[in-house]
Amino acid sequence: MSEPPETPMTAAAPATDGRLARIALRFTEWAERWFPDAFVFVxxxxxxxxxxxxxxxxxxxxxxxxxxxxxxxxxxxxxxxVFVTIGGYVVATSAPMQRLIDRLALIPKSGRGAIGLIAIATMLSSLLSWGLSLIFGGLLTRAVARRTELRMDYRAGGAAAYLGLGATWAMGLSSSSAQLQANPASLPPGLLPITGVIPFSQTIFLWQSMLIAAILVVVSTVIAVASAPGRDSAVTAQDMGIDPAREDDALPPRTQPGEWLEHAPLLTVLIGLLAAGWLVQEFARQPWMIAISNLNTYNFLFLMAGLVLHWRPKRFLNALARSVPATAGILIQYPFYAAIAAMMTTARSADGSTLSDVIAHAFVSLNTAETFPITMGVYSAILGFFIPSGGGKWLLEAPYVMQAANDLQVHLGWAVQIYNASEALPNLINPFWMLPLLGILGLKARDIVGFSFLQLIVHLPLVLFLLWALAFTLPYTPPVMP
Structure with missing residues (x-):
């Protein structure tokens, strides 16, 4: 896939575009000039x-x-x-999913309608898996971009495809903090006495949590459609020098006898049966909410589903090879984020305190039950920009924010959801989790961040208000031990 040109592609918005579209284009023009590569942020x-x-x-x-x-x-x-990304990729690029994507791409009647479809599809799929959402959204955007008669703005389409990671993923099944809290075996020993076990019924399946997710889907879609440039100012994939054609996944004919097993489904069937047997036992011995909270089980499920959906081992291997470039940013940047976390928690001053200790003391001393949702939300959002790891960052924050929740008698499950909803906010402008999507689309972060920044301007006060208002509907209950 060709690289997009380095020169700005932003066209002046005509008078026919709405105010949000003109604002988004101004943000995009600024980002094209000044937004650095994702590695610069880390x-x-x-x-x-x-x-x-x-x-x-x-x-x-x-x-x-x-x-x-x-x-x-x-x-x-x-x-x-990495395997969340790979698992989502191999499932999304399988022939059955490609047929679904192609059918969905035929639905829109206009470029802005296509933006709305992409936004809804990616946010709903993110409630199942953020990895699936990124890849599914990217492939759907490319499929719609092939319909040149729509003149969909490719940058706005990419921003819509990213809304699952920027708006809703942490409110769904792949929420790292909710998974950790639901599974006592995953929690550090020192954290368990503070939080107890918090099942999904007290986090992502609270009606208050589902209400926030529903509101975010509606509001995000409206903003995405309203801010998308119209036909006269849209910059298509073709305008950017990007070919959105589907990658050729046709298998070449067999030339050697040893290639027979690569092209035959025999091994796929046998391995699929073994995987199904193990998964049945895993889900039979424990509640499904606990089983799916284990990331290894979660990734295993998607990888095996991808193998079966591709049917022939050679197709599966080809999909794996194509998925690897989308993981490059994760592989190189995550060690730096691990180093950041270590500096915050292990480098001690002369009095024995760490930077994390100082933040914790300030956090607890400055809060009341009424201010806790706002303070925790703002704090988690700011820290999330520097440490974009839902699970890893939760292990840093949880000891002191959950102790504060106990001291202030805030519903512990809601404290987890405050973290989830606010932790996702910086994703809208932090390029780290954009990397797999950008690799599929052939775009750079600066191409879509103007549109996603507009989403952040609306999301930030809306999410914080909802977290604060709904907190009063939930009574405090002490930690529940396993």
Whole structure:
């Protein structure tokens, strides 16, 4: 796939475009000129956190040691995130899913209608899997872009395809913090006495949580459609020098006898039966909410589904090979985020405090039950920009924010959902989780962040208000031990 041109492609919005479309194009023009590559953000985060740790009194040698010692500490979690992307990719690129995507792409009658379809499809799919949402949304955007008669703005389509990660994913089944809290075996021993076990029924399946998710789907779709440039100002994939044609996945004819097993479904059937047998046992021995909360089980399910849906091993291997470039950003950046977390929690000043300790003390001392949802929401959103890991960041925040929730008698499950809803907000402008989608679309973060920044302007006050208002409908209950 060809790289998009480096020069700005933003056209002046004609008078026929609405105010939101003109604002989005101005944001996009600014981003095209000034928004750096995603790696620059993680590099800046390293420098900022290191400076803050030094300002807290930690010795230079201690900061450097924590940086190096922490660099590789999240490798298992990094690989789990890589496999979430790969699993979503192999499922989304299978022939049955491609047929579904092609049928969906025929529905829109206009470019803006296509933007609305992409937004709804990606947000709903994100409630099942953020990995599936990214890949499904990217492939749907490319499929719609092939309909040149619609003149859909490709950048706005990419921003709509990213709404699952920026708006709703953390309110669904792939919420890392909700998964961790529902499974006591996944929780650090020191955290369990503070939070207890919090089942999905007290987090993502609260009616208050589902109400927020529904509101975000509606509001995000309206903004996406209203801010999309019209036909006269739309910049299509073709205008950007990008060919959205479907990648040729036809298998070449067999030329050697040894290739027979690569093209035959025999191995797929046998492995699929083994996988199904294991999954049946996993879901039979425990509630499905607990089973699906294990990321290894979650990834196994998607990988095996992808193998069966591709049917022939060679097609599955081809899909795996195509998915790898989409994981490059995760592989190189996650170790840096692990190092940031280590600097915050292990580099100590002369009095023995860490930067995390200082933040925790300030957080608890400045809160009341009424201000807790707003304070925690703003704090989680800001920290999420520097540490974009729903699960890893939760393990950093949970000890002190959940202790504060206990002290202030805030519903513990709602505290998790405050984290979830607010933690997703910085994703709208943080390019880290855009990387797999950008790899599929052939775009850069600067191409879509103007549209997603407009979403953030609306989401931030809306989400914080809903988190604050709905908190009063939930009574406090003490931690429940397993």
């Amino acid at each position: 590099a800046l985060a390293v420098v900022v956190v290191a400076a803050a740790v030094l300002a807290n009194g930690a010795p230079v040698a201690s900061v450097a040691k924590s940086f190096g010692d922490g660099f590789w500490t999240l490798i298992p979690f990094t690989m789990q995130m």
